[in-house]
Amino acid sequence: MSGQQEKTFYLETFGCQMNVHDSEKVIGTLVHQGYRQVETVEEAHLVLYNTCSIRDKAEQKVFHRLNDYKKLQAQGKKFGVLGCVAQQEGEKIFEKAPYVSLVAGSASYRNLPAMLIQIGAGNKRVTGLDDRETDLTFETDFTARTNPHRGYITIIEGCDKFCAYCVVPYTRGKERSRTSDSVLAEARQMADLGYTEIQLLGQNVNAFADPLGKKTFAELLYAIGEIPGTRRVRFTTSHPRHFSKDIVDAIVASPRLCDHIHLPVQSGSSRVLKAMNREYTREMYLEKIAWIRSAAKEISLTTDMIVGFPGETEAEFEETVTLLHEGQFDGVFTFKYSPRPNTPALSMIDSIADAEKSKRLQILQERQREVQRANYEKRVGQILEVMVEGKNEARGQIIGRTSQNITLNFTVPENVTPAMGSYVNVLVTRSFPNSLVGEMA
Ligand code: 5AD
Numbered sequence: 001m002s003g004q005q006e007k008t009f010y011l012e013t014f015g016c017q018m019n020v021h022d023s024e025k026v027i028g029t030l031v032h033q034g035y036r037q038v039e040t041v042e043e044a045h046l047v048l049y050n051t052c053s054i055r056d057k058a059e060q061k062v063f064h065r066l067n068d069y070k071k072l073q074a075q076g077k078k079f080g081v082l083g084c085v086a087q088q089e090g091e092k093i094f095e096k097a098p099y100v101s102l103v104a105g106s107a108s109y110r111n112l113p114a115m116l117i118q119i120g121a122g123n124k125r126v127t128g129l130d131d132r133e134t135d136l137t138f139e140t141d142f143t144a145r146t147n148p149h150r151g152y153i154t155i156i157e158g159c160d161k162f163c164a165y166c167v168v169p170y171t172r173g174k175e176r177s178r179t180s181d182s183v184l185a186e187a188r189q190m191a192d193l194g195y196t197e198i199q200l201l202g203q204n205v206n207a208f209a210d211p212l213g214k215k216t217f218a219e220l221l222y223a224i225g226e227i228p229g230t231r232r233v234r235f236t237t238s239h240p241r242h243f244s245k246d247i248v249d250a251i252v253a254s255p256r257l258c259d260h261i262h263l264p265v266q267s268g269s270s271r272v273l274k275a276m277n278r279e280y281t282r283e284m285y286l287e288k289i290a291w292i293r294s295a296a297k298e299i300s301l302t303t304d305m306i307v308g309f310p311g312e313t314e315a316e317f318e319e320t321v322t323l324l325h326e327g328q329f330d331g332v333f334t335f336k337y338s339p340r341p342n343t344p345a346l347s348m349i350d351s352i353a354d355a356e357k358s359k360r361l362q363i364l365q366e367r368q369r370e371v372q373r374a375n376y377e378k379r380v381g382q383i384l385e386v387m388v389e390g391k392n393e394a395r396g397q398i399i400g401r402t403s404q405n406i407t408l409n410f411t412v413p414e415n416v417t418p419a420m421g422s423y424v425n426v427l428v429t430r431s432f433p434n435s436l437v438g439e440m441a
Pocket residue numbers: 054055165166167264266304305306335336337338339340
């Protein structure tokens with residue numbers, strides 16, 4: 001044992017897949033620096049909090065949590081705030097929580113080793129906040145992926161869309177794509193390590209623009225689907241404005257590209273979409289999903305919707321409800337509009353009472369449940385391939401995920417135990433609004 005010399009860290013992560021993957025980069029970097037990850041705050045010398053500020057009162061929650069940490073500072077622990085709240089609140093965090101000694105946004109993680117040295121030297125206000133202004137991508141040299149079968153690869157960072165409600169362009173900075181060569185090299189390395197599923201990440205993956213001009217996004221998808229050892233390729237998130245038909249064509253032509261597209265629509269009303277600065281109308285969105293529906297493969301479609309955007313009338317909300325039926329989505333993430341710092345929508349009057357937003361949210365969720373109930377029922381009788389993700393001991397079921405990103409829980413014959421990360425064919429026997437049930441085929 002290295003005893004006193006050993007450095008330990010605890011990291012808690014909130015928010016989207018980008019944040020989860022960023023944390024893998026932070027862990028990889030810290031481990032390379034000789035730190036060991038621990039499961040509790042108590043055991044840690046360094047306590048890190050990777051934050052999200054996309055909705056709600058995220059900042060307040062962070063300060064609330066930091067307040068809990070306050071009493072631990074006497075033990076000589078160091079505290080750091082990472083991610084979107086760090087980027088958004090910046091050095092104000094030191095004022096409100098003086099026991100924090102590190103505040104760093106996601107663009108700065110490549111510089112963590114230098115920041116750690118400064119903390120070690122007793123510097124009480126170490127920051128990494130300016131890096132999102134540079135043209136560099138946020139690649140770090142080390143990534144500690146937690147799942148040995150399925151891993152993320154960032155292909156584009158930041159966002160230039162400036163949707164009126166969204167804080168991301170301010171917290172993650174401008175769009176920067178990696179070269180297709182570096183993405184492919186990382187994907188090949190992962191395939192060599194035994195990863196069979198690759199998930200490409202970006203706030204707006206369709207905006208991927210290879211700095212060397214070698215590949216379009218669709219061409220990158222094909223190329224990753226051809227890497228030996230790769231069985232599934234997913235990508236998220238697509239923006240409808242730049243969503244092009246060649247992406248649908250790639251999914252149809254390349255068997256390893258998963259049959260699922262997440263295409264956030266946000267609202268069914270063209271007036272609201274314009275106010276949101278989404279750069280498409282309801283009709284344009286419907287046209288894009290018509291490509292998906294007429295494809296020679298059944299491609300599952302999911303979306304995000306916001307209710308109660310400033311000025312959204314009952315009639316406009318109703319247009320979002322009718323879009324559920326036209327879209328035939330297999331999943332909808334629904335959100336109440338929440339005003340975010342720095343965003344253009346902040347200057348619009350948040351005119352809809354919270355109770356009304358809750359009511360609209362509930363209506364949307366109930367209607368969608370019915371759409372999903374019918375959609376999922378149609379899959380009974382199909383044989384679908386799943387990747388094994390876990391086990392539900394209580395129910396005696398194996399948990400699997402289909403190419404369409406649907407959870408399919410299934411039973412297996414006695415003495416058969418499919419390995420985690422293996423692929424199994426399952427006959428679907430029952431359906432629920434959010435999952436399927438079956439038996440190993
Ligand atoms: N209020 C509510 N929902 C939001 N989203 C982003 N910003 C806000 C906000 N200010 C939702 C959008 C986006 C998803 C990731 O979060 O639907 O697609």
